[in-house]
Amino acid sequence: MxxxxxxxxxxxxxxxxxxxxxxxxxxxxxxxxxxxxxxxxxxxxxxxxxxxxxxxxxxxxxxxxxxxxxxxxxxxxxxxxxIAATESAPAVRPPAGGCGSTRNEAILDARGLEPPEPMLRIMAAIETLASGAQLRALTDRKPVHLLAELDTRGFTHASHEQADGSWLNTIKKN
Known part of the structure; x- marks a missing residue:
C-alpha cells in the first residue's frame, strides 16, 4: 500500500x-x-x-x-x-456462466443498451468462461471495438447479422 x-x-x-x-x-x-x-x-x-x-x-x-x-x-x-452517490440499483445476479462455472455455453442479451455497456457486460461475462466454453452475446450492432479486444486476448469469435438487424456474437475461450 x-x-x-x-x-x-x-x-x-x-x-x-x-x-x-x-x-x-x-x-x-x-x-x-x-x-x-x-x-x-x-x-x-x-x-x-x-x-x-x-x-x-x-x-x-x-x-x-x-x-x-x-x-x-x-x-x-x-x-x-x-467516492460518489449513485442513483441506480445494482444488478445482483452472478456473472454469466457463474463463478468458476464449467458450463460449455453462456448466453448474454446486451441489446437495447447504449455503448459502452454491451462491451462491459460481455467482457465481464467472458472472464467467467471456463477454457473451451463459449458465450453467445446478442448486440444491436456489430461490436467492432469488442472484436479487436477479443483478438488481443486470444479469444476466437464470429459475428453474424440476424434477420431483425441485431448481431449474434459467438465468443470462445481457448
Missing amino acids: NNATTEPNASAYLDVREVSCREKHPLIFRRWTELPVGSYFVLVNDHDPVPLYYQFAGQFPGAFTWEYLVEGPDEFQVKITR
Missing part, C-alpha cells in the same frame, strides 16, 4: 471465499449499497474479481475506486471505495 492509503480495519473486510456463487454478488452489492460516500470495504476472494470490476464500471462509472491490496495467486484483496 502507498502512504496515502490507511490500513483497513477488520470490520471493513468482506471475505467471500467460502460464499456460494449464487450468493456472492448479491452479498457484495448489498455491502456496496449500504456503503456511505467516502467509505470502503475490502473484498477478499480466491480469484481475481475482474468481472466484478467490469460490473461496477458499467453500473457505477465514476462512483468508486478499485485498489488491489493483495494480488494472488491464491488470495485477492481489493479495496472498493465509494
